[in-house]
Amino acid sequence: NAGVTQTPKFQVLKTGQSMTLQCAQDMNHEYMSWYRQDPGMGLRLIHYSVGAGITDQGEVPNGYNVSRSTTEDFPLRLLSAAPSQTSVYFCASSYRTGSNQPQHFGDGTRLSIL
Amino acid sequence: AQSVTQLGSHVSVSEGALVLLRCNYSSSVPPYLFWYVQYPNQGLQLLLKYTSAATLVKGINGFEAEFKKSETSFHLTKPSAHMSDAAEYFCAVLGNNQGGKLIFGQGTELSVKP
Numbered sequence: 245n246a247g248v249t250q251t252p253k254f255q256v257l258k259t260g261q262s263m264t265l266q267c268a269q270d271m272n273h274e275y276m277s278w279y280r281q282d283p284g285m286g287l288r289l290i291h292y293s294v295g296a297g298i299t300d301q302g303e304v305p306n307g308y309n310v311s312r313s314t315t316e317d318f319p320l321r322l323l324s325a326a327p328s329q330t331s332v333y334f335c336a337s338s339y340r341t342g343s344n345q346p347q348h349f350g351d352g353t354r355l356s357i358l
Numbered sequence: 359a360q361s362v363t364q365l366g367s368h369v370s371v372s373e374g375a376l377v378l379l380r381c382n383y384s385s386s387v388p389p390y391l392f393w394y395v396q397y398p399n400q401g402l403q404l405l406l407k408y409t410s411a412a413t414l415v416k417g418i419n420g421f422e423a424e425f426k427k428s429e430t431s432f433h434l435t436k437p438s439a440h441m442s443d444a445a446e447y448f449c450a451v452l453g454n455n456q457g458g459k460l461i462f463g464q465g466t467e468l469s470v471k472p
Contacts, residue, residue, distance in 0.1 A: 248401075277459065277460075279462075284367060284464055284465075285464060286464040286465050287402075287448070287460075287462045288462075289459050289460075292459060302459060334402070336402075336460075346392060346404040347404075347460055349394075349401035349402040349403070350401050351399075351400055352399075352400075352401055
């Protein structure tokens with residue numbers, strides 16, 4: 245029972261590089277989302293998806309792209325990394341959009357941009 | 359717009375003392391409310407959730423929270439703190455827009471002194 249799996253766990257990038265953060269869930273959840281966590285700011289929503297083929301922007305989408313080609317996977321792409329994107333990134337999923345079922349979180353990807 | 363405010367970014371208690379973490383929310387509709395806990399270098403785990411079934415909600419690890427509509431509060435309590443309770447705690451409200459996203463407070467770090 246893997247739940248939500250994020251890879252890699254740690255990554256260091258140089259400014260301007262691109263990379264993809266992977267997220268996979270095995271619970272057949274409809275709703276998936278990406279958050280970033282910064283000290284004193286809680287978690288802020290980057291992008292979310294309510295089902296395969298459907299994505300939308302959250303609170304802080306600039307500099308990030310997402311796609312949802314399958315129910316299981318929801319990768320987050322950094323197009324051209326900037327130091328301001330140094331953060332801890334969490335992927336989450338839940339059973340259904342707007343339901344009161346809790347979101348399940350991965351263990352996070354700790355990303356440093358030099 | 360919905361929002362969550364957690365009073366106190368850091369709370370310190372002695373082992374065996376009462377834990378009280380404060381959360382106030384703003385919502386134009388009956389909210390779904392959640393408390394999550396984050397241990398160091400881990401993702402978020404659900405402690406408890408309020409879904410209007412009962413105003414006093416019991417969660418894991420001896421925590422509970424009381425929904426008070428008149429005060430727009432959902433404070434988290436535990437009668438007796440353990441060293442293992444040291445973690446960061448997040449209050450969240452389920453948004454009624456943007457695909458039902460979770461709106462998080464800024465978090466409260468709980469320290470437990472021996």
